[in-house]
Structure formats: C-alpha cells, structure tokens
Amino acid sequence: MPKALQCIEFGPPEKLSLAEVPPLPLGAGEVRIAVKAAALNFADTLIIEGKYQEKPPFPFVPGMECAGIITERGEGVRHLAVGQRVMALSAKGAFREETVVEAGAVLPIPDGMDFATAAGFPVAYGTSHLALTDRARLQAGETLLVLGASGGVGLTAVEIGKALGARVIAAASSPEKLDVARAHGADEGIDYSAEDLKGRLKELAPKGVDVVFDPVGGDYFDAALRNIAWCGRIITIGYAAGRIPQVPANLLLVKNCAVLGLFWGAYRKHDPRRLGQSLGELLNLWSQGKLRPHVSHALPLSDHARAFGLLSGRQATGKVVLTIG
Template structure:
C-alpha cells in the first residue's frame, strides 16, 4: 500500500510517499481501507517532534480517518466488514490502510461523505468538547473565537451557532474575516489592527465575551483574557502562533473567570464512550443538514507534504483533507 512516511523529524518536505506492507489488525483492532484523512495542526507538530506524543520512527502521520472496514482483529465482533467508520487516532492515517482500535471507531451514517466524516473527528470533536463540556456555553451567550479562519476556528463558529451563541470571529485579514462571515459569524474582529480590544468591548455592550475559544496563543491570549466578561470561561485549546503565553493569574481573580484547558486527545483516551457519543451527535448533525464541515481544499495522498505546508504556513482557511481513494462509492 502507499503511505506517507516520516523517517526523521523535520518539515513537511522531508516526508516521503512509499510502498509499505499493509498492516494487520491486532487484538481489539479493525483494519480500514482509508478513504479520507483530515489534515490538522497536530500533524505539523508530530513530524517535527514537538507534539506531546512521539511515535517510534519511522511512522505515518495523520490523526483522523474515515474508511471501510476490511478485516477484524482477534476478539472484535464488529462492525462488520463493509461498514464505513471514522476514528480519531494519534498517527497512521496518511495511508491507504490503517489498523485502529475498535473502541475508537464510530459508524458513519448513510448520506455522510467520507471527506466530511474525516473532517469532523479532531477539529469538530475538539470544539464540541470544548464549548459544551469545558466551557458550558449557553444559548444567548457571546462566544469569541480567536484564529477563527482556521479549521478549528471555523468549526467553533459553526458549532457555536448550533449551540445558540452569538459568535464574534477574530482573524487577521479581511479575506479570512469574510470566510468567517460565510461560516455564520455574527460579528467580525480584525485583531491585527490597533485598538481591537476597544472594538470588542463595544461589540459586547461595554462588557466582554462569556466564552473565549483560543487555539492560537502567542500575543493574543492575554489581551483577550483581559477583555473577558464577568464569570467568563477562557478555553485554552492550542498554540498555533508558536508561543505559549505566560498569563498573570490575577486576571482570573479580577474577572472571577475560569481558565480551562482543553486536551481533546486525552479526553478520547480517558473517556472513550463519551467521545463516541459526541462524535455520533456530530455525524447526526451532518446527516440532518444542520452542519457542513468547512472543507476548503482536498489533496491526493501524494500531496500530503503540500497540505501540511499549507497548514503550517497559516495559508489554510477551514479544513484540509487528503483523499486516498477519491472515486470509492459510498459503503452501504
């Protein structure tokens, strides 16, 4: 089978597409014929050795997959071969086949395209876990999304609206902000411009947002936290800007607010049943037409390095997806 291989830590250009043996499913695992795999910011970190988990070399990156079950490992009763499933994994998805733990596989409803299912796992799973489980976002509250034009940011806009929030999207260019408007944002905030905190305060009627979703970090986190509303919830999701900010804790005291961590990968491992229920809800929203993953570009497997470079250089708007078998008909 073809797979994207990482033999040493480095930039996306160091990756190679190679022919490797197809994996065999171990006890408790399923073998999937991969149809699509989402491209995510953690993929850019894991190939450079900057992620929390470091697979042994060589390894195949790719953390969210959709594919058709082709074989069952020992002790696995289902889903049956021919069933389309999606799974969130640490690595292994940038390939034509992958073995995944059966406990992580969630059946994909009829009518949900493989690329949509592959785009949901990490970004949309992270967002729903963050906004509901960690941020307790309520209908009518105001949600500020930093880095709103990225894949996770777009997901936060969409799910924030489904949960009944007013969404303020913050991004750094007019083009990115227009994409956020198209995704459903109620208000737009250019945080590359001077005085953005004053504009945010005016948008919030002199108060601040109830919930702040921050996948960016860097120079934006502290001023955003200083702008949060009374009893607000600041969600620490990631550090796409590259710098982990050092926050003065007196800010949490002054606003009586909560600074809450969101580690979706650990959630999926520690609470697999809750995660399966979460993903099932997301798939149902797509099947019902309430949610459409914001996929901006689709790449063939051979162009995985280009997809990762596009993401790492912050040129991506919305989600990027690799298609390994773009002509495969729906399973059924």
C-alpha cells in the same frame, strides 16, 4: 504493499517520504480500513517537527483521522461490517493507503457525507464540542469569541457556538477568512490583521465576552483575557501564534474568571465514553443541518508537502484533506 507517509526524523513536512510499508497486523477488536481520505491537523505539524506533547518512535506514520471502507474485521468485532464506510481515529497513523484501527475508534459515515468530509470530522468538531460544552459550559445567550475563526477547529467552534445559542464573534486574519466565518454562522467579525482586537472587543462586547475559544495563543490570548466578562472562561487548545501565553493570576482574581485547557486526544484514555457520546451528538447536529463541514483543499497523498504548507502558512480555511486510493 500499501504505501504510507513515513517520518524517519523530526523536521519539516518535506522530509516525509512516501514509501511501501508492510501491512499492519490485525488484532482482536480491530478493523482493517482501505483509506480513501485522511485529514491534516495542526498537531500533525508539531508531531513531525518533534514539538508535540508525545513523541512516537521512528519510523512512524503521522495522521490522526481518516475515512474509508472496512476490508477485514478482527475477532470480537460485531457492530461493524466488511464493506462499511467509516470514519476513524487512527493511533497507528492515518496517512497510509491501509490502516488498522481499534473498533471503538470507528464510526459509520452517515448517508450523504463524502469521504473527504468524514475524514476531517472527528478531531476538529470533537475538540470544539467538548471545549464548549464540557469545559466552558457555554450557555444560550452568552457571547463567544472564537480566535482563528476560519481554521480547522475555529470554524467548527463558530458552528457549534451558534448551535448552542450563543452570540458568536469571529476573529481572523483577513476579510476573506471572516467571510467564511460569517457564512458558517458568526454574528460579528474582527480582522485582527487590520483592527485592534482589544479595542474592537470593547465596542462589540462592552461588558466583556463570556467565553473565549483560543487555538492561537500569543498576543491574541492576552487581548482576550483583558476583555473577559465577570465569571468568563477562556479555553486554551493550541498556540498557532507560536507563543504560549503566561497568565497573570491577579486578572483571574479581579475578573473572577477561569482559564481552562482542552487536550481532546486525552479523552481516548481518560473518558472514552464521553468522547463517543460527543461524536454521536455531533453527527446528530450534522443530520439536522446545523453543521456544515468545510474542506478548502483536497490533495492527493503524493502532494503532502503542499498540503502541509497550506496548513502551516494559514492559507487554508476549514480542513485540508489528503485523498488516497
């Protein structure tokens, strides 16, 4: 039987157990995938700790995205083939040797992209793309501030911002992380572990920043809001700093600005067509060389606790991936 990481009670990643599980049944419109790699996301840490918006029943297998090879097709699947290399959004859990996925949540892996890169592609790039295009309406020539700029989603926001023609200011917690952000297109950098974010923003963008991409929250959100431009937009997508910020409505009034949310996973339910379009646009950008996915760590499935530790301890840049099979 295939092995999988199971969560039987909420808690730290050390409580996850690697165990044999029965194969998932294959239904109409689904494909079975031999998983070769699965990527970690910050939301995975929240899910296994019971802090996410959705709480699956026990036992469950976490993991949102994976890449592998199709081994079987369900009834009605015509656009995918057995033996095809694919990336997938796995509602039934990606951290397993074998999974079953709705065919509509599967994309072929382009030639030249390896499994580890493909596994970490959809969620991070998809989140940043819809946040900056559909929600923030980022325009060429505008100034974009990316908080947590070397992380899984932050680094993709830097790249997509540059691809859209923006001036990108990256903010991160060390010079080394800023070096990574600059290597992926950032024009300016702020080390907010050593520099005052609010003060440096006033120097780099005296009229304020047009768009803020924020997966961090806390005091960093507060400083960014104080430095938002007239008609600026802040996209809130996560709270890695631990504190969910409270927005003073009077600042929205006097600055004529907007705070917008982005819950990327909800697009699968509410607008799957746009989700598919977005991923197609991103793969086109990758094929043009405008996106360069960065995987800082690829570890075996059995080393999952260390992988989660790298993510939660903010020691990783780009994506952390579990290799399988």
